[in-house]
Amino acid sequence: MTDVQDQSPVADAPPPPETVANIVSFRDAPLYDGPVVPLAGFGAASNAAAVRLDPGDDARGLIPHLGGLRLIEVSFPKYRDGRGYSSARILREAGYTGELRAAGDVLIDQIVFMRRVGFDSFAPAKPLDRACVDAALARFPFVYQRAADDKRPVWALRHG
Amino acid sequence: MYRYDGYDQAIVDARVAEFRDQVQRRLANEITEDQFKPLRLMNGLYLQLHAYMLRVAVPYGTMSGTQLRMLAHIARTYDRGYAHFTTRQNIQFNWIKLAEAPDLLAELATVEMHAIQTSGNCIRNISSDQFAGAAADEVADPRPYAELLRQWSSFHPEFSYLPRKFKIAVIASDTDRAAIQLHDIGLQLVRRDGDLGFKVWVGGGMGRTPMLGHVIRDFIPVAKYLSYCEAILRVYNRFGRRDNIYKARIKILVHEIGAAEFTRQVEAEWAEVEPLALDAPAAEYARIVTQFAEPPYDLAASDSIDRSDPDFAVWLDQNVHRHKQPGYAIATISLKPIGGIPGDASAGQMDLIADLAERYAFDEIRVTHSQNLVLAHVRKADLYAVWTALAAAGLATPNLDLVTDIIACPGLDYCALANARSIPVAQRIAERFTDLARQHDIGELKIKVSGCINACGHHHAGHIGILGVDRKGEEAYQLSLGGSGAEDASLARIIGPGFSEAGVVDAVEKVIETYRAVRTGPAERFLDTYRRVGEAPFKAAVYGVPA
Ligand code: HEM
Ligand code: SF4
Numbered sequence: 001m002t003d004v005q006d007q008s009p010v011a012d013a014p015p016p017p018e019t020v021a022n023i024v025s026f027r028d029a030p031l032y033d034g035p036v037v038p039l040a041g042f043g044a045a046s047n048a049a050a051v052r053l054d055p056g057d058d059a060r061g062l063i064p065h066l067g068g069l070r071l072i073e074v075s076f077p078k079y080r081d082g083r084g085y086s087s088a089r090i091l092r093e094a095g096y097t098g099e100l101r102a103a104g105d106v107l108i109d110q111i112v113f114m115r116r117v118g119f120d121s122f123a124p125a126k127p128l129d130r131a132c133v134d135a136a137l138a139r140f141p142f143v144y145q146r147a148a149d150d151k152r153p154v155w156a157l158r159h160g
Numbered sequence: 161m162y163r164y165d166g167y168d169q170a171i172v173d174a175r176v177a178e179f180r181d182q183v184q185r186r187l188a189n190e191i192t193e194d195q196f197k198p199l200r201l202m203n204g205l206y207l208q209l210h211a212y213m214l215r216v217a218v219p220y221g222t223m224s225g226t227q228l229r230m231l232a233h234i235a236r237t238y239d240r241g242y243a244h245f246t247t248r249q250n251i252q253f254n255w256i257k258l259a260e261a262p263d264l265l266a267e268l269a270t271v272e273m274h275a276i277q278t279s280g281n282c283i284r285n286i287s288s289d290q291f292a293g294a295a296a297d298e299v300a301d302p303r304p305y306a307e308l309l310r311q312w313s314s315f316h317p318e319f320s321y322l323p324r325k326f327k328i329a330v331i332a333s334d335t336d337r338a339a340i341q342l343h344d345i346g347l348q349l350v351r352r353d354g355d356l357g358f359k360v361w362v363g364g365g366m367g368r369t370p371m372l373g374h375v376i377r378d379f380i381p382v383a384k385y386l387s388y389c390e391a392i393l394r395v396y397n398r399f400g401r402r403d404n405i406y407k408a409r410i411k412i413l414v415h416e417i418g419a420a421e422f423t424r425q426v427e428a429e430w431a432e433v434e435p436l437a438l439d440a441p442a443a444e445y446a447r448i449v450t451q452f453a454e455p456p457y458d459l460a461a462s463d464s465i466d467r468s469d470p471d472f473a474v475w476l477d478q479n480v481h482r483h484k485q486p487g488y489a490i491a492t493i494s495l496k497p498i499g500g501i502p503g504d505a506s507a508g509q510m511d512l513i514a515d516l517a518e519r520y521a522f523d524e525i526r527v528t529h530s531q532n533l534v535l536a537h538v539r540k541a542d543l544y545a546v547w548t549a550l551a552a553a554g555l556a557t558p559n560l561d562l563v564t565d566i567i568a569c570p571g572l573d574y575c576a577l578a579n580a581r582s583i584p585v586a587q588r589i590a591e592r593f594t595d596l597a598r599q600h601d602i603g604e605l606k607i608k609v610s611g612c613i614n615a616c617g618h619h620h621a622g623h624i625g626i627l628g629v630d631r632k633g634e635e636a637y638q639l640s641l642g643g644s645g646a647e648d649a650s651l652a653r654i655i656g657p658g659f660s661e662a663g664v665v666d667a668v669e670k671v672i673e674t675y676r677a678v679r680t681g682p683a684e685r686f687l688d689t690y691r692r693v694g695e696a697p698f699k700a701a702v703y704g705v706p707a
């Protein structure tokens with residue numbers, strides 16, 4: 001058996017093609033749909049309003065530029081690569097309030113966590129059914145820890 | 161013991177309902193096995209050689225009689241009448257049917273148990289000292305802090321897709337009964353100037369590249385340990401390797417960048433997150449600590465024990481430890497009968513132990529990382545009654561920490577990753593040393609057997625470690641010496657070429673006879689002798705080369 005510890009065979013699937021057609025949004029404001037530059041090209045074009053972070057990119061590098069950004073897209077080439085969760089939270093902790101989009105291999109089972117770390121729009125490679133997304137988000141009544149959303153952890157609820 | 165409130169219960173119930181949906185979708189073929197696999201793994205359900213295996217969390221190894229009785233019921237109803245306690249203080253059921261798994265989890269939830277995060281690349285069950293709350297040498301009960309970690313790590317949104325699994329252990333004594341230096345994070349509760357805090361180790365682990373943890377902080381106040389762990393996990397999540405599954409544990413990151421640089425990064429991250437109010441308030445600590453309050457001890461309990469039954473006296477000397485409360489003792493129930501499967505218990509045995517715990521031990525049972533069970537608070541006056549009942553059920557083997565108290569992983573009998581069987585090797589060794597007088601003469605000796613390089617059987621930490629390997633399609637075994645998972649942690653070293661099953665049992669016996677010949681006296685443990693004389697005499701005895 002080559003499979004280590006019964007892990008998902010999905011793990012090594014090639015990154016799915018990205019489309020921007022199926023965006024699921026939790027923002028009131030209209031979505032940004034202009035050009036998105038990769039972080040590497042951002043320095044040269046730092047008047048760009050949208051930037052893409054790949055898993056290995058350092059989100060903290062964007063902190064000086066947050067004021068001018070309308071969209072930060074965090075790419076998830078494989079759902080199992082969880083670096084983008086930290087990127088999102090770091091950006092929200094730094095005060096970014098613009099659109100934060102998770103793009104790529106974004107599945108229904110990750111949405112709850114992604115919302116909690118601060119993503120407010122999703123560009124899944126495979127379309128997601130909005131009703132399923134809302135059901136998943138409504139499933140768990142309480143959370144145990146503070147994150148980048150406004151949910152109060154149970155320790156806060158317990159002690160008023 | 162910690163009891164769920166409405167919040168805890170609602171979260172666990174929601175998880176059961178979610179999994180029920182997922183299983184239904186799978187059984188109706190609405191999702192493929194590939195899509196279902198990560199979902200079931202997040203609920204502790206593995207596909208093994210012959211059936212599904214379900215791993216149920218026993219948080220920090222503590223459970224009540226009601227919970228143990230539920231595990232017995234599950235063994236009877238959903239499995240073949242027995243179950244297996246693991247080296248991470250959990251319990252595994254080996255013969256589970258997928259369609260029944262949701263009902264099983266729903267039953268578990270009625271007694272405040274779950275299988276959440278018992279597999280997957282997330283923070284796993286928090287383990288602890290099986291003598292917590294009873295040990296004379298602890299600064300405070302470590303379990304409230306383990307419970308708070310359990311809550312903090314459950315469904316952690318940022319740390320559920322880590323590079324690899326993540327294991328945390330918490331203790332509160334200088335004596336390490338939880339192998340903290342072999343965990344991703346090891347926490348030791350200490351007191352400094354009257355305040356409680358943690359000494360923090362990071363980067364220990366077994367698997368194919370065993371490493372001992374590094375101390376990255378001597379003291380983090382308890383009020384801040386959650387945000388400190390958050391910082392450690394974030395550094396790992398961002399920078400741990402994801403290109404190679406065998407290099408993805410935090411130990412490799414710490415090793416590659418060095419403990420000093422890793423520490424610097426954690427401290428820098430902590431400076432970022434510490435002000436974000438991630439730590440629970442003092443009231444929450446107090447709420448949890450209260451639930452681990454000392455049981456209502458009988459203050460008049462007698463400190464003397466009637467040793468007139470010689471078999472009882474042997475068990476007393478081997479399996480019973482000192483308790484911090486006068487008149488009480490800690491009794492370890494060996495799940496290592498000679499010829500048995502290490503760590504297995506039948507439903508009937510579990511029921512009996514649950515009864516004994518309720519009657520004699522303030523309704524608490526502990527699981528140890530060496531796959532035994534513990535009644536942590538037994539009145540000395542009740543020990544004889546407890547022993548009598550255990551003995552009648554085959555549970556009074558007086559072999560704690562002796563040569564027959566062997567840790568063994570499931571191996572080729574169950575595990576899809578195995579190279580070789582582990583259980584039969586443990587059984588053959590135990591049978592070779594059945595004679596109790598001989599076991600006692602050998603003294604403390606920890607043999608640990610893994611069926612493959614993943615090291616679930618802790619062979620790297622064995623005084624004698626045995627590793628199953630594949631030798632041209634044949635099961636073979638490598639012998640290593642000198643490991644320890646205790647406070648004097650060290651990694652065992654392979655002493656030479658491998659053996660067949662029969663050969664490795666003979667080799668173990670030669671090693672042990674060599675020890676008896678070269679030790680300074682019976683007080684010198686095998687491990688200490690090995691450390692003093694090195695491997696040469698053992699190698700000579702096993703391979704016939706001159707010392
Ligand atoms: C039967 C199914 C099991 C499978 C497929 C399995 C798989 C694995 C794998 C792949 C590793 C290596 C992880 C790594 O180094 O990254 C591992 C480590 C480990 N497993 Fe298991 N295991 C199983 C059962 C068990 C059992 C029954 C126990 C307890 C008796 C156990 C305890 C451990 C421990 C303590 C480690 C070492 C952790 C470390 O490397 O720090 N496992 N397991
Ligand atoms: S050590 Fe190997 S054989 Fe044993 S349980 Fe772990 S993965 Fe299976």
